[in-house]
Amino acid sequence: MSSVFGKPRAGSGQHSAPLEVNLAILGRRGVGKSEDTYSSEETVDQQPVHLRVMDTADLDTPRNCERYLNWAHAFLVVYSVDSRQSFEGSGRYLELLALHAKETQRSPPALLLGNKLDMAQYRQVTEAEGAALAGRFGCLFFEVSACLDFEHVQHVFHEAVREARRELEKNSPARPLCISEERALPHQAPLTARHGLASCTFNTLSTASLKEMPTVAQAKLVTVKSSRAQSKRKAPTLTLLKGFKIF
Numbered sequence: 001m002s003s004v005f006g007k008p009r010a011g012s013g014q015h016s017a018p019l020e021v022n023l024a025i026l027g028r029r030g031v032g033k034s035e036d037t038y039s040s041e042e043t044v045d046q047q048p049v050h051l052r053v054m055d056t057a058d059l060d061t062p063r064n065c066e067r068y069l070n071w072a073h074a075f076l077v078v079y080s081v082d083s084r085q086s087f088e089g090s091g092r093y094l095e096l097l098a099l100h101a102k103e104t105q106r107s108p109p110a111l112l113l114g115n116k117l118d119m120a121q122y123r124q125v126t127e128a129e130g131a132a133l134a135g136r137f138g139c140l141f142f143e144v145s146a147c148l149d150f151e152h153v154q155h156v157f158h159e160a161v162r163e164a165r166r167e168l169e170k171n172s173p174a175r176p177l178c179i180s181e182e183r184a185l186p187h188q189a190p191l192t193a194r195h196g197l198a199s200c201t202f203n204t205l206s207t208a209s210l211k212e213m214p215t216v217a218q219a220k221l222v223t224v225k226s227s228r229a230q231s232k233r234k235a236p237t238l239t240l241l242k243g244f245k246i247f
């Protein structure tokens, strides 16, 4: 992996405008997602990227999902390889994303991440199970150790950026088919009612929401903070984002 974190190197690559990517990290508590929410300037494939990462800080089940479902260009769904419960939780997140994609006809990519690989001797979830779950939802799958393998964590975040970039380019306004008119999708009962996701509601696709989607050339750096992040807590825990050296 030749890319580095921090300031993009001067003159690297052909693109002068940074790509803007929002990445939401989902998962049960304690899987090692992060402690906070961050922005960072990255260089991925010689392209400058403003990466904004939201730690959703859900407790045990998806809550107030709309804030990240409509914000993120990609999702990192995290579980711990030493926790079956967290793995089951990640399945619920993937289902939530699939339902949202169906409802909105927009499908930001998701990556499934089994963290705490250094705890493999206490495994409750096999690599094959992780791969099978990812396969069921058509997402990339990785196992990492946020505390031992920074390079691999970096690789995963860069893969998330690549996946998001692909999707953004697909939805670029240069493609007339993607500039849809304001319209309601065929009426369906809310997902909440059909799937018992009590605190999740979803917007239907509209022109307004498409306009909010950044184009590939848009340059903007914004820090989004989840409620838990307001404390600017910097607890000395080993997390994905610390592994990622995002701050």
Ligand SMILES: Nc1nc2c(ncn2[C@@H]2O[C@H](COP(=O)(O)OP(=O)(O)OP(=O)(O)O)[C@@H](O)[C@H]2O)c(=O)[nH]1
Binding pocket: 027, 028, 029, 030, 031, 032, 033, 034, 035, 057, 058, 115, 116, 117, 118, 119, 144, 145, 146, 147, 148, 237, 238, 239, 240
């Ligand atoms: N062994 C090991 N521990 C890890 C790893 N990543 C995180 N941890 C530990 O797991 C615990 C939970 O990490 P957090 O980053 O707080 O996890 P979280 O998913 O953000 O959980 P909440 O903060 O409760 O939402 C901490 O004690 C971390 O040090 C890892 O790769 N290996």
